[in-house]
Amino acid sequence: MKVLVGFPPTQSPLGTPLLSQNRQFQYFEKPTFLYPVVLGTAATMVKKAGHEVIWRDAIAEDMNWDEYDEMLEKEKPDIFLFETKAPVVKKHWKSINHMKEKFPNMKIVICGDHVSYLPRETLENSKVDYVINGGYYDFAFIDLVNWINEGKGGAPEGVWYRKDGEIVENGRFEFHKDSERDINDAPFPDRELTKYMDYQDEFNLKGRPQFYIMSARDCAWGKCTFCVWDHALYPKGAYKQRTPENTFAEVKHLVDNFGAKEIFDDAGTIPPGKWLEKFCNLMIESGYNKKVMYSCNMRFGWVDREMYKLMKGAGFRLLKYGLESGCQKTIDKLDKGVDVSKVFEHCKDAKDAGLVCHLTMMTGYPWETKNDAMKTFNLAKKLMTAGLVDIHQSTVVMPYPGTPLYEEAVREGWLRFEKDDYEKLAMDQPAMKTIEMSPEEVQGLCKLNYRIYLDPKYIWQHAKSRIKSWEDIKYTFEGLTAVFGHMRDFSRKPERKGDKELLTEEQVERMLANLHNPRQDLVAIKAGAKEPIPHRKIEEVEAKLPVVQ
Known part of the structure; x- marks a missing residue:
């Protein structure tokens, strides 16, 4: 065929x-x-x-x-x-x-x-x-x-x-326990067939040519209520990770056959613990830690100071952390499992080891006030101007169909559009109403986050710690053009259906009464565990005011 x-x-x-x-x-x-x-x-x-x-x-x-x-x-x-x-x-x-x-x-x-x-x-x-x-x-x-x-x-x-x-209706494709198939059976992608050079425009990665791989599908945490991959593609029980030996074999293949200079591991979070230790040792013992830079997604609190040092020795360069907010109530509502007060400590441990820290944040949460939303900006600014975060990515939260966030937004009337107006989820404008922020204010906060790159303190930190060669200058210039591009992305004028588009008093009271509840009873599967770890479900607290239909 x-x-x-x-x-x-x-x-x-x-x-x-x-x-x-x-x-x-x-x-x-x-x-x-x-x-x-x-x-x-x-x-x-x-x-x-x-x-x-x-x-x-x-x-x-x-x-x-x-x-x-x-x-x-x-x-x-x-x-x-x-x-x-x-x-x-x-x-x-x-x-x-x-x-x-x-x-x-x-x-x-x-x-x-x-x-x-x-x-x-x-x-x-x-x-x-x-x-x-x-x-x-x-x-x-x-x-x-x-x-x-x-x-x-x-x-x-x-x-x-x-x-x-x-x-x-023919069910869902999955690996059955009695099947002889395994994720390690998947071949390494044929990069020539799939025209790998068409995918080099990625400003976060420094080395060229660069390659994306996945050591796992998708995330061992697997509970974040906004992540559509965690819930639609890889729901509870679907998480699987390759062996460190299999992952290293692909790294070796990309270096030996394509001259890879940087590899990004796009598993939701790189497998921690013994898996990560073994992978790092394979990189070091083989000498490939000197041949290629390795970057990956990472969770705060996933590894300790000593592991960061081992990762640096293994050739790791950039760690991409999905914090998503500087407001603890938002972190809890999203079921991120992160303590915001520990973020400085974790970033410092990574930076002390010589690693680059990339932080992702989002704006536009329905339950956040302006003061709550500014906590995200203030945290990002403190981290960046202190030299603890090198790259900050800001976006507007989108409630994609298939996520608990979408289901709650539909049920509670948070959406600014109809539930099947999927084209409105393109991040060119906010998709949800908030307590007191207009769509323009939400987008403005995204732009404000990107303006941190223009702060003299950040520029000084970046110049003294990251610009050491002509290649670094070119990398910085490419990043700067992307920053201005993102600022223009969030300068688009949102569609309006009313003067303010804010949540009603009844919606706000019910929402605030349930902020402790991520509204899901899914599970996380820790790396190396054979059985899923149940996530304790908390029953909803009824609000005093009736639910708006």
């Missing part, structure tokens, strides 16, 4: 969509392209199975529909797999219908977090042939390709489809 994997044209006047390898979604004025690890693995699996594979990412290649149609006409693929997310799913429904009209014999398969949460919806609203339900869509896709190639009817478990005009 001839198989096409990639992305169809997804053009927008708002900018370049960051769709691949992204837990959130955003249109960027300054284009950024992240390598789609699982999609790349899917393409590689199909190629290894003996099928002809074409990789065409219209977003990274800046292809319009005329060019993409011409490619489809020339290649005539039998099947096309691509990934979607909520803000562009309606656009992709139209894309599917367009392609099915022009190329009716081409089977179209769609995957991603939104369609894993609502697989029936896409089958009802487009002419798509198959919807993969779940985050291990590389394994599901190779099963489907082989299934079709063998002439079987229907589809393997976890792939929804139609039969006689009726939608067949």
